[in-house]
Structure formats: structure tokens, C-alpha cells
Amino acid sequence: QQQVKQSPQSLIVQKGGISIINCAYENTAFDYFPWYQQFPGKGPALLIAIRPDVSEKKEGRFTISFNKSAKQFSLHIMDSQPGDSATYFCAASLYNQGGKLIFGQGTELSVKP
Amino acid sequence: SAVISQKPSRDICQRGTSLTIQCQVDSQVTMMFWYRQQPGQSLTLIATANQGSEATYESGFVIDKFPISRPNLTFSTLTVSNMSPEDSSIYLCSVELPMRSTDTQYFGPGTRLTVL
Numbered sequence: 600q601q602q603v604k605q606s607p608q609s610l611i612v613q614k615g616g617i618s619i620i621n622c623a624y625e626n627t628a629f630d631y632f633p634w635y636q637q638f639p640g641k642g643p644a645l646l647i648a649i650r651p652d653v654s655e656k657k658e659g660r661f662t663i664s665f666n667k668s669a670k671q672f673s674l675h676i677m678d679s680q681p682g683d684s685a686t687y688f689c690a691a692s693l694y695n696q697g698g699k700l701i702f703g704q705g706t707e708l709s710v711k712p
Numbered sequence: 713s714a715v716i717s718q719k720p721s722r723d724i725c726q727r728g729t730s731l732t733i734q735c736q737v738d739s740q741v742t743m744m745f746w747y748r749q750q751p752g753q754s755l756t757l758i759a760t761a762n763q764g765s766e767a768t769y770e771s772g773f774v775i776d777k778f779p780i781s782r783p784n785l786t787f788s789t790l791t792v793s794n795m796s797p798e799d800s801s802i803y804l805c806s807v808e809l810p811m812r813s814t815d816t817q818y819f820g821p822g823t824r825l826t827v828l
């Protein structure tokens with residue numbers, strides 16, 4: 600019940616295209632859903648996050664769509680660029696569990712020029 | 713955000729030895745976390761380290777194998793004890809900071825450990 604399932608495992612997108620990564624969770628008590636971006640040899644960097652009281656959040660080219668009834672959320676990267684090539688992780692946490700993050704399996708994104 | 717540094721950035725160790733990883737933050741934080749990221753895998757929480765209390769370990773991780781210290785609000789160490797090749801991973805510390813309406817975790821650069 601604590602799992603977060605992420606798909607696809609890898610994704611290849613042409614420059615300028617839209618990259619879409621999906622996550623699904625089981626525990627309806629999760630109340631915070633961040634996305635992290637990780638480049639090789641670096642620690643994960645917070646990209647964007649959402650709480651379940653909103654259905655969408657947009658920051659620049661990055662958008663989170665949240666479907667509470669389906670227990671799913673997704674990351675959309677508009678106008679994908681080669682510099683976006685990285686591994687993306689979704690995560691979920693419970694406020695009353697002291698910020699413990701449960702991570703998805705990760706998606707390796709490659710944006711071709 | 714916070715500036716988080718880890719030492720060492722990487723190390724190659726022999727089986728049976730121990731390595732202590734340091735995590736330093738540029739601001740005082742209550743909650744610090746240690747994660748493990750095995751090659752090509754996702755992140756798994758090892759333990760939560762709050763200053764002034766014993767670390768809380770997740771299922772599958774024990775204090776004898778991964779002792780943690782948290783002497784103050786800006787520093788923590790994780791020791792990987794009696795290492796085996798299966799301990800080869802990236803070890804990451806993270807801190808929780810309040811950001812607008814929620815608490816958010818920021819990660820250090822990681823320590824890449826190879827055990828021979």
C-alpha cells in the first residue's frame with residue numbers, strides 16, 4: 600500500500616515534443632507529490648510538487664496533472680529540450696510520517712535533437 | 713533551498729571495512745534523512761535523523777549496519793559497517809525545509825561507494 604508505480608521506465612522524445620511520465624499510488628492518505636530530476640553523478644533536484652487539493656500545477660515548461668479519484672499523477676514536459684535528458688522520479692509522502700518520501704522506480708528520459 | 717555537501721564524493725573500499733559519510737548543511741534543519749540508491753535503481757530511505765534523538769530506521773536497515781550520528785542541526789554522519797559488495801550504492805542525505813505551504817526535501821550530491 601506504500602508503493603508508487605512509475606512508467607515508462609525509459610522514454611525517447613524528439614526536441615520540441617511533449618514528454619509524459621505517469622505515476623500511480625495506492626495509499627489515499629498520501630498528501631504531497633513531488634517530482635525530482637536527477638542527472639548522472641548528481642543528487643536528485645526538486646522539480647515541481649503538488650498537493651491533492653489541486654488538479655494541476657504548472658511551472659514554466661513543467662506541469663503536474665493530478666487525478667485524485669484515479670490515484671494517479673503525471674509530469675508533462677512541454678517543448679522538451681536535450682538538456683532535459685535525465686532520470687525523473689515521482690514520489691509521495693505522508694505529512695504525519697515525518698516527511699518520509701516513497702519514490703517511484705524512475706524514468707530515464709532522452710530528448711533527441 | 714539549502715546547500716548540502718557530502719564527503720567523500722566517492723570511495724572504493726575493501727570488503728569488511730567501514731566508511732563514514734558526512735553530510736553538512738548551510739542552515740539549521742530539524743529533519744535529515746539518509747537514502748540509498750543502488751546502481752540504476754530508485755531511492756530507498758535508510759533512516760531519519762533528528763537532532764537530539766535516536767535515528768529511526770526503515771524496515772530492512774539496522775543500526776549495527778548503518779549507525780548514524782546527528783550531533784547538531786547542520787551535520788550528520790552515516791557509517792556503512794562491515795561492508796560487502798552488496799553495499800555498493802550511492803548514499804544520499806537530504807534535509808527537509810519549509811517551503812510555502814509544505815515541507816520539501818532537498819538532496820545532497822551523494823557519495824558513490826564501491827566495495828570490492
